Amino acid sequence: MRIPITISLIITGSALFTYVFRRASTPLERQSRNLLATKKSQIQQPKNSEKNLGQLSLQPWMKDYIEFHKSSIKNGKLKKGIPYIIYECNGEELCGGVGDRVLGMAKALYFAISTGRVLLIDSTYPVSLEQILKPNLIEWNAAFPNTPDKFDDLKNDMPLFNRKNTLGYRLGRTNGHDSYRLSEILDNGLFKDRLESKGLGSHIGSSTLSVARAFHDAFWALFKFDDVVLSRAEQMKLGSGLPRGSVENDVLPYVGLHHREGDYAMFDVEKNTMIKRFVGIDQPLKCYDLVKAKFFLDEGIVNPSAYIASDDASTKKEMKEKDPSIFYYDELQIFHIDWSVREGTNTKDLHTTSSIQQGVVDMLAEVAVLVDSKCLVMSQSMFSYLAYYIRGPDDRCNIHVKPCTWDTINRESNLYAYESGDKSSKEISAKLS
Numbered sequence: 001m002r003i004p005i006t007i008s009l010i011i012t013g014s015a016l017f018t019y020v021f022r023r024a025s026t027p028l029e030r031q032s033r034n035l036l037a038t039k040k041s042q043i044q045q046p047k048n049s050e051k052n053l054g055q056l057s058l059q060p061w062m063k064d065y066i067e068f069h070k071s072s073i074k075n076g077k078l079k080k081g082i083p084y085i086i087y088e089c090n091g092e093e094l095c096g097g098v099g100d101r102v103l104g105m106a107k108a109l110y111f112a113i114s115t116g117r118v119l120l121i122d123s124t125y126p127v128s129l130e131q132i133l134k135p136n137l138i139e140w141n142a143a144f145p146n147t148p149d150k151f152d153d154l155k156n157d158m159p160l161f162n163r164k165n166t167l168g169y170r171l172g173r174t175n176g177h178d179s180y181r182l183s184e185i186l187d188n189g190l191f192k193d194r195l196e197s198k199g200l201g202s203h204i205g206s207s208t209l210s211v212a213r214a215f216h217d218a219f220w221a222l223f224k225f226d227d228v229v230l231s232r233a234e235q236m237k238l239g240s241g242l243p244r245g246s247v248e249n250d251v252l253p254y255v256g257l258h259h260r261e262g263d264y265a266m267f268d269v270e271k272n273t274m275i276k277r278f279v280g281i282d283q284p285l286k287c288y289d290l291v292k293a294k295f296f297l298d299e300g301i302v303n304p305s306a307y308i309a310s311d312d313a314s315t316k317k318e319m320k321e322k323d324p325s326i327f328y329y330d331e332l333q334i335f336h337i338d339w340s341v342r343e344g345t346n347t348k349d350l351h352t353t354s355s356i357q358q359g360v361v362d363m364l365a366e367v368a369v370l371v372d373s374k375c376l377v378m379s380q381s382m383f384s385y386l387a388y389y390i391r392g393p394d395d396r397c398n399i400h401v402k403p404c405t406w407d408t409i410n411r412e413s414n415l416y417a418y419e420s421g422d423k424s425s426k427e428i429s430a431k432l433s
Helices: 058-070 098-115 182-186 189-197 211-222 227-239 282-295 313-320 353-371 380-393 405-411
Strands: 009-011 084-089 118-123 133-135 170-171 223-225 257-258 265-267 274-279 377-379 397-400 413-417 424-430
Touching: 058 098, 058 118, 058 211, 058 424, 098 182, 098 211, 098 353, 170 405, 182 189, 182 211, 182 424, 189 227, 211 223, 211 380, 211 413, 223 227, 227 257, 227 353, 257 353, 257 380, 282 313, 282 377, 282 405, 353 380, 377 380, 397 405
Parallel strands: 009 257, 084 118, 084 170, 257 377, 377 397
Antiparallel strands: 133 223, 265 274, 413 424
């Protein structure tokens, strides 16, 4: 008897359109008490409750900050006299794609921790953030005083510092090659001094301060997926034709493979110019073959399959033609959370209010499909790396296509550092500590 098992191939950044339907509870929606997922588990959203906080695998400085933030909010409002900063995205300037945008929020969070401020988020472009991501352990949507002050404190042409004479203000752009990287904020004296003041100096220089673990903590402290996003992710998997188990609407375990057709989003410091990032289809296909050989060696007893998402519709079709075990959901359109609806683009006039809403939901649902995979194979894109950071680097199969070797596949849990615009993915260690 052949048992089909699924591998999820995701090709970047497609955010797509259709409807959400009701069905039975799925693995993607099941809540879990443990923040870190195992290789056999599905995406896990910790319940937003005080009882659960002590059981989450968050670092101690994050737990300390959550308590500080909680003590600073009363009845949904920021208490008077509490210093704060506001991350904002209102369409006036580029906030980036979904990966860049969430990375910007994570950087704002660690800057808030470094300066002892409450982080609040005011993100309305192109739709309210709360329509796709809900507050989890940090009430970032609390009401705050109206402030006209705005400073580019994450711009990397000046040192990071705390504006002690300013109670609250809005942060300027947090993404882009001229902004501080998350790794630089974590390695900055401000953050280190904060750890020392809390008796946590022993963590300085350890792998607990890696970009992957820090981003993972930041996401789950701030967010949980909205149910609409989770439902849409399940619809994508079921509608693509991925093999199902004995339980109705229960897709079998799969591995996520992401492909990026390419854009000019990488900055070459030496040449002072933007360069194109591109990964051809041969690389993810070869990596997929290696993954199949690793996880599906039972001479046909287990059938591998893959789910593809891409920023290029023709690429999905071509990859399926090359390997029939690859599936994709074709009732979708490509959608970029920033460029698709921005003035001056050739796609803005194609969208209505409802199509924009659906596009944003679909974009994040694809991330959720990646997060939910048995093994994630990443491309040169913050879209796939967002899924990696949400999954977490520990006890999960995560592999970058460059290099995708027997060593990285056999290790399964690989620790990477990748941020917006990087030319390559840096492998931090051969084995997680």
